[in-house]
Amino acid sequence: MTPNGMLLIAVYFAVVLMLAKPIGVHMAKVFEGRRTLLHPIFRPLEVLTYKLTGVDETAEQRWTHYTFALIAFSAFSFLFVYFLQRLQGLSPFNPQEFAATNVPPDLAFNTAVSFVTNTNWQAYSGESTLSYFVQMMALTVQNFASAAVGIAVAIALVRGFARQQVTTIGNFWVDLTRAVLYILLPISIVAALFFCSQGVLQNFHAYTHVTTLEGATQIIPQGPVASQEAIKMLGTNGGGFFGANSAHPFENPTPLTNLVQIVLIFLIPAGLTYTFGVMVGDRRQGWVIFSACSVMFLAGVLVCYGAEQKGNPVLSKLGIETAATPGQPGGNMEGKETRFGIAASALFATVTTDASCGAVNGMHDSFTPLGGLVPLFNIQTGEVIFGGTGAGLYGILLYAILAVFIAGLMVGRTPEYIGKKIGQKEVKMAMIALLSTAFSILVFSAISSIVSFPSPGKGATGQPVARSYWNPPGPAAANVANSGAHGFSEILYAYTSGAGNNGSAFGGINVNTPWYNLTIGLAMLIGRFLFLIPLLAAAGSLAAKKRTPTSAGTLPTHGPMFVGLLVGTVLLVGALTFFPALALGPIVEQFLMNQGKLFSFLLFPILGV
């Protein structure tokens, strides 16, 4: 680890810390319906929105109706995205004339689910699959919409704590509209212009054919990238315009844009911790969440950075420099960009999985096992380290509920958080949310580890067997690009990323088959809606409760003790759930790598080097 790398991390953290309060205050104002600096411009647009969509701004909703509205909106969003893809052959803004055949139903389903659930898992490569029209009208829209839905749910849950003895938790349509108009859109406009000024594309041209210096032909892609890039980071969506995502020089051309991109990832999630403090009337509560996130973030980034900078001992035997020198970054550069080097890549990988972003500026698949374990475990703990836009806050509040419930008993009172008694309903909802994620990660990974598809030919009883539609013949696990423990990590990461609505990948695995498209799609749906609906139910039950005033007998949730408790709960729950799986993936691979053991590609046995 170099002083320069550490400085980058420190500066990054300082910027996030400085921005958390102003953006947090702004969001609190927006959702409490107070006037902000943006009102002169966006208030008329907000009023127009309600007029056009027939929404009553003043009507409050119970949690059930809030949820119904959310589901209805997500359902229509899904249909829009699905059919826009399937009809892309007819669309304008399609200079490359990409056809609907590029997007078969299983892929269109997967992609639609992916963008509606804020996952942005991409089984396709953007530059060779989708028209500009689909990228804008389907994907960019959902980058806004799914992020706004996340923020709305978080705010609804915060209202559950802030309000007392009421039946309603806000109005979904109003929260959605305000999140887009006052938060996502203004910041995206500024960020998009900045990105473009640094070299990110923004045009509707056809791809440029060039003859290179050595006389070869190269086709340089074009498109409206900057406008999507801004919201892709800000909304913690992470779906790249191009296959290589933020590693692509047209998406993330310089170290400066790189810094801005990761700041954008944490901007809203970090701000929301402050918003939480403001809305519940005790800013210390917000800072506690912020601190817990910070501790986990810093620990994660240091482990990841350390592992990546240490590099791959197997390769250093071949005479490769793994130590950093003034002229080159050293470490494990496989899958990383020269301009970013080790520190910025490890930082990006940590941040993008702390949050549910999933954009990548380096290929996680080629990280060292320990370096890759950090992103994987980050997602498995529920992406609560600042987390996704809104999703991070409601995720960590779930852990706060659990921490308070388990440890809070030890002060001899029915556990309370923000003055609300944590009872059966809250615990039940938290457990459902936790279980649904664990279920979709573990069960789908387990099935794909062992399921096998028949080869065409004669079956056991002699009847003809057709080629399976779902996957190429043989084990589904054969879709991995690396054998052995690493191949298992690829499968595990795929479902982890889907269930966690992250979208990053150990990208070697071929997931563009109906089997993976369907199962990962289901994992994304479960991870999103069976996580978010229980929390809305908890919001409803919390809002109905009285707020107990604090006393010397109340569990204090505003000090370092609670930070430790919260961090401990997140890590322990995550570790206990996923340790067996991780032991057979990245953990054993790290031990093997240190011992210089390799997996041959074709056959499975471990080789010594």
Place this chain on the structure above:
Amino acid sequence: MMATTAQMPAPIQTPSLLPQKLRRSRPLFDPEILRRATKDSFLKLNPLKLAKNPVMFVVEVGAALVTLFFLRDAIAGRGLLGFKFQISLWLWITVLFANFAEAMAEARGKAQADALRKTKTDAVAKRFFAGGQIEIVPASQLRVGDVVLAEAGDLIPGDGEVVDGIATVDESVITGESAPVIRESGGDRSAVTGGTKVLSDHIRIRITSNPGETFLDRMIALVEGAERQKTPNEIALNILIAGLTLIFLLAVATLHPFALYSVRSAGTGAVPTIAVLVSLLVCLIPTTIGGLLSAIGIAGMDRVMQDNVLAMSGKAVEASGDINTLLLDKTGTITLGNRQAVELIPFAGIDELELADAAQLSSLADETPEGRSIVVLSKEKYGLRGRQVADHEAQFIPFSAYTRMSGVNIDGRTLRKGASQAIESFVRDLGGVIPKSFQETADRISRMGGTPLAVADGSKLLGIVHLKDIVKGGMKERIAQLRAMGIRSVMITGDNPLTAAAIAAEAGVDDFLAQATPADKLEYIKREQAEGRLVAMTGDGTNDAPALAQADVGLAMNTGTMAAKEAGNMVDLDSNPTKLVEVVAIGKQLLITRGALTTFSIANDVAKYFAIIPAMFMATYPALAQFNIMGLHTPRSAVLAAVIFNALIIIALVPLALRGVKYRPIGAAALLRRNILIYGIGGIIAPFPGIWAIDQLLALLHLA
């Protein structure tokens, strides 16, 4: 205020703050209880019963599964039988240990219930029927509204209200207190309980509850735990541990396919057997808390019972741990209940001796502690001997709530003493003058927490007796303790605000409610609750009933009326109002014990992973041996050691579950830090040496 003290005769009160306990408390491991519990722990293996406890049910299913596989392999003559046998044995032992914990807690209650039940059998009733004749019927035939006669030596056949007569009653079967109490018609002492015994005189009783619904029946059901319903927090905790069990079930079930993949890709090793997978599952699911949870709840109720408090539900005990505000009656709770005369203040021109004489004379017939203290003060300070009133033409005027004064008409003098306003109007009516210093002196005494008692001789106002409330010793420390627990104490008194403020300051309470009527009390409780606080109070009178019902925890005194007992959710058999503090502590202890064992249970899992995971995959990935930081001998000894540790920890923690984790009123933050250190960090560390030691022993004994 004088109203209560003037009531005759004074009830026989429990003499001290530390009541003589019922014979109910037995040593924790009484041999009879042990025997009973051991038997029950086998009966509880019935899967239908065990299904209520998801964690232990999973363990039982696992044990059955491993046993089946063991039998199958034994028949087929396959290897590793010793290992599989030991695993299945220890899994069954795990279930038995958990059953034993619950059975232990229940057995104590059942033994008590048996003792109570004996008093119930073959009681007969002397029932009046039309025409005033008496018929002898079995107690079980009595219905609400029947009137029965109970004479000296009779067992009272059912719960009821005295409609006529006065009698001394032995209630020791209920309270454990051998001193008899007086029961009489009318007022707050009219309730009698079935199963208690009349010692002298006779009373007529109107029966107020049907057979099977009497206080004794309820008490038996309560101590036996037959009607035990899970409390809200217990249900929530059950949801949590059931959820965790499901999560671990997922983690272990999916480990099989993951292992299959790994074995294939490494090309070596074997997939873990069912015995090993079940072992891992049982070690991971929270068996410690799952096995002890219901024992903790039952034992908590039992501890309340040992304090001679009958809690009508576990919910009430749990709620008492959450109390924010405690309403304490001043008289009898904060103060000794009888005020003492400490000073005589004559008005200008009145001789001190004259005042003392008048005060003493007017109090001669006054048997209240206040009255006696005036006689004593006059004697000691002014040398006035108590006189025989019989020597004079004396007519004593008893206290009445209407006149609010008492006195004597003697030798043509009308001596009166009483509340200052009452005497003031008495003197005025007779055309007397009120000295200017009167109000001033009365106020001064009030401000000091005393009660001014004016003394008049006809139209002449003589002076004021200063009656002082004596705050009970140790009260201030108790209140401070409550504050450290986060509980606000509020003093309720009928006194005027000035008096109340002074006593409040002396006792150190946080707030007080002066000149409180029952309606004020109810109002105060509602206001506190509206602000989100939980309120506890004690009460005994019928007019306390609404407030007792409204309060989150209402502790009724056993000496109180039936209405009060029914309104509250706890009855203190010792009728000691400060008992609430103990109940609060027990409620807190109950929650702390649950939290501590849950935390401990989950924290334990870390070490178990370190023991079992490398053992499982030693052949497939020898590199995982780096996780074997305990240096366990073989994969089999590692798995076995973890399972044995997991079982032993349950039985090791039974005493803690039954006694409860000690509660210290040191504030939530300090308490949390302490308990996290012991049960959280300790829970992570403890299993490492434990499993290591068991592994050493297994190797030594060649068991694995």
Place this chain on the structure above:
Amino acid sequence: MLKHFGPAFRMTLFLTILTGLIYPVVITGICQVLFKDKADGSLILRDGRVIGSQLIGQSFTRARYFQPRPSAAGNDGYDATASQGSNVGPTSLKLFERVKTAAEQFRKENPQFRGAIPADALAASGSGLDPEISMANAEAQSARVAAARRIAVDQVRALVTRNIEKRRFGFLGEPRVNVLELNLALDRQWPVR
């Protein structure tokens, strides 16, 4: 539930038009005015013909050119329509063998080079389109390029030094050299007939 369908449909439509059409079109308009060159891909012209983009790496195999990092984009590398990394894991024999072969080739092509090979030189980039190499990588290739162009190695080194992109604000990113720009500069200074 049903009563939410109306607003849901209208809201989806409204947001699609606002954020899917108006927003990107307006941004495109502004960018085309303010940052036309960047917005169109930072294309580099030589003799009036586009020969590539400053930001997109292209393949160089000849000894007289500095060579970029290994690329996994497309079959032959540097296929800008198929950006991707190699996605080989750290314990993959495939990675080991690829690096081993590449290391041998690197040493063969750069016989003057001694010491450990710079980390980026044999590692495939994340995008497969990395336009840049590390300073040490450029230094390692300088002697070969100088020999191929029959010029002094110091001249090449000087050119490399002039083309170094330093860390932004002194700490952001890694110091590096843009391969296409460096090779263009080489051709400009020492044209090959």
